[in-house]
Amino acid sequence: MLVLKIVLEVATTTLSENLNLEFFQKMVSLLRENISQNATKSALNVLIEVCPRGRNRMKIIEANAVFELIELELGKPEKNITELIFNLLAQLCSCVDGRFQFLRHAGAIAIVSKRILRVSPATDDRGVHILTSICKFSARKEVLLEMLKVGAVTKLCMVTQADCGKYLKEKATEILRLHCNIWNKSPCIQVYLLTRYQR
Template sequence: MQTLKRVIEASNTRLLEKLNPEFVKQMLRVLKLKISQQATKSALQNLIQICILGRNKSKIVEANTIFELVELELEKPEKSISELIFNLLAHLCSCAEGRAEFLRHAGSIAMVAKRILRVSPATDDQAVCILSFISKNAATKEVLLEMLRVGAVTKLCMVIQADCPTYLKQKARGVLRLHSNLWSDSPCIAVYLLTRYQR
């Protein structure tokens, strides 16, 4: 897996754009088998590396990768693996089909909410990014109420109060502002309203 990672890093972009879907399936197989921490990391790094090229994002989504990523994160892996999982999820949720697959997993929003402020600043950044993609582009009433019910709205309010970078607080505020009318009955929104004009 590490050798394959080096090959991908050195490969021609045009070649990587034409990867066979079987490649994605094999990376997913490595994630499922949990051969070792290093193999898992390499598989995730390989998927992140190819994700932004050509139709690879669609191939990764179509392989049911998002479901497996959520399941893997629910097992609370080590910090470096969580960071890679959230990095890949953020990439995949930037497209409509990725967001649709993300929302098909019953525990996806709850998992993201639970991990905010518990893993690392890098994970917080990607988690807020995921919630931002969802709230801006897939915000049905059902999804927004789910965000409230599983604590995602509360966590966004906590990000504003926590010792987080200013840009991340602004990103969290942006999500809260989008749907504050629907979420206004939540006790945590009172905290958000008190801090919304802070720099």
């Protein structure tokens, strides 16, 4: 895995764009088997490296990576693995099939919201990015109500008040404003609105 990671870092664009589905299925099976921390980290780094190229994002999704990434995160991995998982999930959730798979997992929204403000600034950034993608492009009423139920809305309110980057607070504020008509009966939203627009 370490050698493969190095090879792909220096590979030509043509090579990395023409990886087949079987390659991604093998990478995802390594995540599922969780042989060692190093193997898992290397597999995640490989997927992150090749994800933006060609049709790789769709192949990674087709290999069922979204489900396995969430399952891996539910196992409470170490901090740098969580950062890699969130990085890859954010990329996969930027397309419709990735969001569809993300929302099919019962623990997806809950685990993302739980990790925000608990792991690292990098995880906060990617976690809010994931929730932004869901809220902008896949915001069915049941999804928005689930976000309220599992604490994602409360966490977004906390981000607006936390000691984090201005851009992150603005992203969280954007999501809250976008769906405040659905969430306005939540106590945390009422507190957020009161403190946000205090004179």
